[in-house]
Amino acid sequence: MSNLLPFEEALTAIEKAATVRVASETLPLSKALGRILAENIVAPINVPPQANSAMDGYAIAYQDWQDDKAFVVSQRIAAGQAPQPLQAGTCARIFTGAILPAGADTIIMQENAQVEAEQVRFLSTPQQGDNVRPSGQDMQQGQTVALSGQQLSAMKIGLLASLGITQVSVFQPLRVGILTTGDELIPAGSSLQTGQIYNSNGPMLEALVAEAGHMVTCSLHAADTPAATEQALQQLTTECDVILSSGGVSVGEEDHVKHVLEKLGTLHLWKIAIKPGKPLVHASLDGVPFLGLPGNPSSTLVTFHWFARLLLSVCAGAQATRPKAYTVKAGFRRSKAIQRDEFLRVTIQQGKAYPHAQQSSGALLAACESQGYLHIKARESVEENQEYDFYPFNSF
């Protein structure tokens, strides 16, 4: 066990070795959803540009306020109109989103107003500044509002649109290559012969890469021979920015991926102290980063979530963020401690974590029936009601 790299050290090593692998391009904002910003965004204007009313009502100068005073309505200001300065001692009829006239500093909502012919009397005493949205309340000119490396979500698209921005500099999509290995694997759609199983890691990895916002440009399957593995890896190296593979990284004679990597490229690390996912390989081939994920489907899932996602983010120009942990109490106890950090597939019931009964790294339904990972550190037993880090699947 001593040759297994600790979990945190492996994460740090993979993150540190990663570099941005994509160029930037300028896109219309409307085409940039999900892309990674390649520039900081500095607000070119205040939002809102001018102080405006948060309510339908009446604008007054607070200094004119007197209890029971009848205010003459001297103008009407709808949203989008440019108002005249407020005549001293009067009020202006105003609507939500309309600009405050110069001299006004307080809005009284119409529910608190009593209209009498051309005059208005107010039923409650206002505070100065009531219902005014000052210029720059949301964003101030010169403020940095989004950073290079952040992904453009729908809300960020809205934010940039409110600044009048029409084009953004973003990174081009990361081209990811996928290789599955194993003579026992056939694609769904054919009927199984003895010894065969369906290739599930290929479709799962393609979906995981797409879910993370990257582009699978080439997905290959190689037979369990050094020549087939070598040929597939050479093709992926020329066509992709990053390569992920599944299977063939353990110690058996049929596991060729690691040997081919040693021949064609540079091996950075092999075998990590995690369960599942131990035989993970990190390498590079002609400068193309490579991550060889173990073939057991739950090992593929866990190592994608922790390692591949991080590597792909950095290569795509994104900020490297770790998933958010929530502290939860274990609803069970386990006296046996192991030498690897373990990611148990668990569900949360009444605020406590319970492990799925099936924790085999070959079982994928168990992960689908769970809500996330409970992280048990190497050499720790599990005590009931003790707190552990829980990572919901949707935080990856």
Ligand SMILES: Nc1nc2c(c(=O)[nH]1)N[C@H]1C(S)=C(S)[C@@H](COP(=O)(O)OP(=O)(O)OC[C@H]3O[C@@H](n4cnc5c(N)ncnc54)[C@H](O)[C@@H]3O)O[C@H]1N2
């Ligand atoms: N003597 C030892 N044997 C194994 C060790 C070990 O330390 N000593 N480690 C075990 C662990 S832990 C894991 S994890 C696996 C990883 O092995 P590989 O990454 O080399 O993967 P394969 O042997 O190719 O496959 C493992 C398992 O997964 C199935 N598989 C592979 N690819 C797919 C796919 N695309 N879709 C669905 N299922 C797939 C494959 O049929 C095997 O059952 O090694 C252990 N052995």
Ligand code: MOO
């Ligand atoms: O590391 Mo393996 O993934 O324990 O099954």
